[in-house]
Every structure is written in C-alpha cells, then in structure tokens.
Amino acid sequence: MRSDGSALSLKRWWRSAGFAWDGVRHVYRTQANFRIELWAALLALACTWWLNAPAAPVILSCALVLGLELLNTAVEAVVDLASPAVHPLARVAKDAAAAAVLVASVGALGVGLVVLLPPLLGRLGG
Ligand SMILES: Nc1ncnc2c1ncn2[C@@H]1O[C@H](COP(=O)(O)OP(=O)(O)OP(=O)(O)O)[C@@H](O)[C@H]1O
Helix, strand or coil: CCCCCCCCHHHHHHHHHHHHHHHHHHHHHCCCCHHHHHHHHHHHHHHHHHHHHHHHHHHHHHHHHHHHHHHHHHHHHHHHHHHHCCCCCHHHHHHHHHHHHHHHHHHHHHHHHHHHHHHHHHCCCC
C-alpha cells in the first residue's frame, strides 16, 4: 500500500499499529511455537520481577525471540506464496529463518541461566 509521505500523524501510526496487532493475533492463532515462546517469556518476566533480577536482558531476549518468530512466520508465508512447489531456495529460506529463531532461543536460555539462576538458587537456599 502506498504511503502519501505526509508528516507524522497519530492516526496513521495507530492504523499501522492495528495492522501489526492483526499480525501478532494471526501468528498467535496459527503458530504453536509462538504461543509456547510467549508464555515462556511471561514466565521469565514474572520470575525476573519475583527475584528482583535485572530486567533489561530478559526483556530484550524475549523480544528478540518473539520478534524473530513473527519474522519466521512472515518468511514462511512469502515462500509458500512465491514457491508452492518444492524448491531448494525455498528450503534455504525457511530453514535459515527457523535457524534464526533457534539461535535467539538458545541465547535467551543462556541469558535466563546467567541472570535468573543465581538469585533463584539463593532464594531456594534460604
Ligand atoms: N517449498 C518448499 N521447498 C523446499 N523445502 C520446503 C518447502 N516448504 C517447506 N520445506 C521444508 O520443510 C520444512 C518445514 O516447512 P514448513 O513450511 O512445514 O515449516 P514449519 O517449520 O513446519 O512451519 P510451521 O511453523 O508452520 O509448522 C522447511 O524448513 C523446509 O526445510
């Protein structure tokens, strides 16, 4: 859709945010992985608050995983549209997009272990 290039307008921003929210809802409905990652992120944030741990790395890690899962779904949709038949390049695109989510998830797990595990052990140890 063409943008008219006019000055920043709250109405336009609100409309764009609505499209983005539609995207999030679609991915939540259709992608089990996104639902798991979202609930894991909420659990990690709740633990961060409970343990009084630094929130910034946890928030950034969660946002990275969820954002890349949204992009992964976008790549899958575009690849299915452009190449419904099996093609080696379609495979590369889908596998690389999935790998991006995997790398971010492993990183987020590492952040969780480094940031949350020591205070958790401290709490459990009394
Ligand atoms: N058009 C295609 N050409 C070649 N390989 C494909 C194609 N579509 C899918 N694949 C291969 O099959 C794998 C799974 O594809 P699929 O679209 O089912 O993704 P998925 O990870 O199962 O997605 P979803 O999250 O929707 O379950 C891809 O990672 C890729 O290796």
